[in-house]
Amino acid sequence: MTGTGPKRPKLVAEKRANAKKSSPKRAAPKTAARKTRTKRRARPAPKRNPISRLFRWIVRLFWGITWRVGAVCTILVALGVLFYASTLPELEELVDGRTRGSVTLLDTNGQVFAWRGDQFGGMVTTETVSPHLKNSVTATEDKRFFWHFGVSPRGIASAVKINISEGRSALSGNGGSTITQQTAKLLCLGVPHDTNKMTEREYESDCRRGSLVRKAKEALYAMALEVKFTKNEILTIYLNRAFLGAGARGFEAASQRYFNLSANQISPAQAAMLAGLLKAPTRYAPTNDLQRSQDRAETVVKLMEEQGLLTTAQANEARANPATLSDAAKSRTGGYFADWVMSEGPSYLTRDTTEDVIIQSTLDPRVQRAAEQAMLHIFDTKVRDGSKAQAAIVVMSADGAVRAMVGGRDVKATGAFNRATQASRQTGSAFKPFVYAAALDLGYSYNDYVKDEPLTIDIPGSGPWTPSNYDHKFSGTVTLTEALRRSLNIPAVRISEGVGRENVRTVAEMFGIQSDLAAGPALALGASESTLLEMTGAYAGILNGGRSVTPYGLSELRLQGDTEPLIGQDGGMGERVITTNAAEQLTYMMYQVIESGSGRRAKLDGRQAAGKTGTTQAARDAWFIGFTADYVTGVWLGYDDNTPLTGVTGSGLPAEIWHDAMVRINEGVPISPLPMIDGQAPSAYVDPNAPQRANPQPKGTNPIENLLLQIFGGGN
Structure with a gap:
């Protein structure tokens, strides 16, 4: 069975030989590729523009410096903010910034007829004052108050633009300060008043300095306030510390001074008049020029209406019936008399008092008016x-x-x-x-x-x-x-x-x-x-x-x-x-x-x-x-x-x-x-x-x- 027919040749060695013979054929494409790459390397590289290389180097250098400086500045700002925030006392300690007391004088009818010293009507909060007052202040002073972080770059840029367009230096005139920054200034950046070194007027003047260094500190302090307090708490400090003319410190004192009303009772027209005083308290004080104060209040009413804080009907009502002074504020009775009583009383309870004092006087307002009219x-x-x-x-x-x-x-x-x-x-x-x-x-x-x-x-x-x-x-x-x-x-x-x-x-x-x-x-x-x-x-x-x-x-x-x-x-x-x-x-x-x-x-x-x-x-x-x-x-x-x-x-x-x-x-x-x-x-x-x-x-x-x-x- 094994010997019949022709025998087949062995295939193993033959396949190996064939494999060896075919291998050069498979390598041929690789050799061609090498030759191609060799030819490409031999091609001369394009020349680069030295100016372009210099520009790229400058950009990389600038970016390297900038992000490092930025990082350092950010760290320093954060440290400054945290430092100021750690020094801030509790809210109740910041609302009354007076270093001296006040004197309120009453006539024979028990009515206030004169004030001496800076009046503080007591602490108010954003929850206790009239909502119209809160709205009028933010509308005229800082409409983005509830959204910024204490400093408003947009507001600063706008103020700089206005100052330059009006021919002033960039930092003169409009300051672009937020309410938080104004509060920082009212707090004098946390520096207490040393009565042995400067008078109260000198102290306040120092607090209002506008140098670049001072502005930088003010910004840090403002951001610290934002870290320490809520927006409503910052606004509360502002409402209590702002000077509003005629010796009134805070909106409660001003409301009583001008309208004989508490700050939670005032109307939109009255709120607008008070908020208008923030621009220039002495100039716009209604006891100095009522018409000027009413004109300023009308501007505030317009801002409130534009920002949706007053309805058109409310705005028209405020314009048709502008705020007027109370009888006591209007008459300003007994200026000479009040000065005399203050000079005759014990100085530690009148001229130099650190307490809030009430004086019942002998002044008869009817007789005083008669003497003045005669x-x-x-x-x-x-x-x-x-x-x-x-x-x-x-x-x-x-x-x-x-x-x-x-x-x-x-x-x-x-x-x-x-x-x-x-x-x-x-x-x-x-x-x-x-x-x-x-x-x-x-x-x-x-x-x-x-x-x-x-x-x-x-x-x-x-x-x-x-x-x-x-x-x-x-x-x-x-x-x-x-x-x-x-x-x-x-x-x-x-x-x-x-x-x-x-x-x-x-x-x-x-x-x-x-x-x-x-x-x-x-x-x-x-x-x-x-x-x-x-x-x-x-x-x-x-x-x-x-x-x-x-x-x-x-x-x-x-x-x-x-x-x-x-x-x-x-x-x-x-x-x-x-x-x-x-x-x-x-x-x-x-x-x-x-x-x-x-x-x-x-x-x-x-x-x-x-x-x-x-x-x-x-x-x-x-x-x-x-x-x-x-x-x-x-x-x-x-x-x-x-x-x-x-x-x-x-x-x-x-x-x-x-x-x-x-x-x-x-x-x-x-x-x-x-x-x-x-x-x-x-x-x-x-x-x-x-x-x-x-x-x-x-x-x-x-x-x-x-x-x-x-x-x-x-x-x-």
């Missing part, structure tokens, strides 16, 4: 245009409680020179009642006689001195009442010399005239200087029956929030100076001055009044001081530089101002009689050959006293 009316109708003459008015009760004070023609001035309390001027004949008070207290009678004849007194060291009457005439023998009624000089000097200048000086000082009084015989003619407040207080002593008076305006002082007062004042009456009988006689004599004497222009229809005129040498000062049963009023008129008045005496314009003021003051006040004797009007002239007292009263038996009385016509 002043303005007379100057508008009786004084020539361009006159620089000034005037002052003081009104008080018989116990010295000051009810009104006007210290100059600018009746609304605050912080100005107060001619009622600061101007010491010669009193002239307004001093004469104290001469007669001394005589009456020593036993003289209103109807006693005194000689009005030529008189010369030898003054040691000065020589002879001869007084004269205003009209340079003599009336012979006249009664004391007649002498005062006609304001005769010579009888006043005779009486002063007869009773003793020291007695006259003592009476005047005990009645409250603290200024230095003249030592010579001219004392009787008002050669000494005094203030209107002192003189009016001294006349109050006559009205109250002869007791001294200390004028006062503060009746109670307490700390805000307390019910118990720290200081109280029940009245200003002191010890007795002259007898009640002497005061009643003197009141009768001064009543005659107004009824038929030198003060006739002051006479009131249907109401008894007593007073005295006063005109100094060369008419540099003109006075009228008088009283009814309820009020004592003093008026002074003159120039600040002592220029003589032209055609003015105490019986002229001062008496007219007094009359106008008292008519207004006594309107609606029940008529009461003056506390005076029921005397008989004396004759103008008596028999010069009978120099005796009309109602003889026993005097002392001292021979020196009797001699003086005989020499000077007093009689016994």
Whole structure:
């Protein structure tokens, strides 16, 4: 079976041989590829542009530096933000940034009429204030407040563009500050006020510096605020610390100051006015220029409407009914009075207080308005245009409680020179009642006689001195009442010399005239200087029956929030100076001055009044001081530089101002009689050959006293 047929050849070796023979054929393509690559390498490389290579190198270098510097700056900024954030106190400690306290003054009705110092109405939050207020602030100051991280690059770029377009430097004018940045500035970047190094004004000026370094710190602090607090908490700090003019710190104080409302009660128009103050608080304060403030508020209303924070109907309502001031803010009553009370009270509770103080005062707003209106009316109708003459008015009760004070023609001035309390001027004949008070207290009678004849007194060291009457005439023998009624000089000097200048000086000082009084015989003619407040207080002593008076305006002082007062004042009456009988006689004599004497222009229809005129040498000062049963009023008129008045005496314009003021003051006040004797009007002239007292009263038996009385016509 195995040997039949031809045998097949072995295939193994043959296949191997075939494989070897075919291998060069398979390698041929690789050799061709190598040749192709060899040819390509041999091709010359294209030449590169050296400028392009340099540019690429610069870009790579710049990028390498930039990202490294950026990374370092980012780390430094983060560290700065974290550092500032770690130093920030809690929210409640940041809302009141005042270093001093405030004083709120109340009138006799318990209403606020003046503020001193920076007012802080108490902490408010974004939840407790009116939503219109919150919206008006963000609309006008930072409409992207709730979306940025504390700094707004877009806002800064816009501000720089505006500044350059308006011809200013990039950092001058608009600052592009966010509310957070403004809050950082209000916090002075966390730097406390060192009262030993700088004043509060200097401190605030330093906080508002606008250098690049300061701006950088401000940005870091603003971002730290964003890290520490929520947006509403930052806005809360801002609402409480912002200065809004007229001494108001924070929107609660401003709302109370301008509208007598809490910040949670204000309308869109009122909110817009308050927000408008942020641009320039003093310039736009409604107490300075209400129309300007209303115009600014209208701009804020427009912004709120455009940003969808007010409906068209609400915006139209706000435009149609702009915010107005409360009665207290509108009247600005008692600027001079408030300044005086602040100067008279203890400094640590008034001028330099670190507490919030409430002062209950004696100011009567009705009487204050009457005094102001009288002043303005007379100057508008009786004084020539361009006159620089000034005037002052003081009104008080018989116990010295000051009810009104006007210290100059600018009746609304605050912080100005107060001619009622600061101007010491010669009193002239307004001093004469104290001469007669001394005589009456020593036993003289209103109807006693005194000689009005030529008189010369030898003054040691000065020589002879001869007084004269205003009209340079003599009336012979006249009664004391007649002498005062006609304001005769010579009888006043005779009486002063007869009773003793020291007695006259003592009476005047005990009645409250603290200024230095003249030592010579001219004392009787008002050669000494005094203030209107002192003189009016001294006349109050006559009205109250002869007791001294200390004028006062503060009746109670307490700390805000307390019910118990720290200081109280029940009245200003002191010890007795002259007898009640002497005061009643003197009141009768001064009543005659107004009824038929030198003060006739002051006479009131249907109401008894007593007073005295006063005109100094060369008419540099003109006075009228008088009283009814309820009020004592003093008026002074003159120039600040002592220029003589032209055609003015105490019986002229001062008496007219007094009359106008008292008519207004006594309107609606029940008529009461003056506390005076029921005397008989004396004759103008008596028999010069009978120099005796009309109602003889026993005097002392001292021979020196009797001699003086005989020499000077007093009689016994």
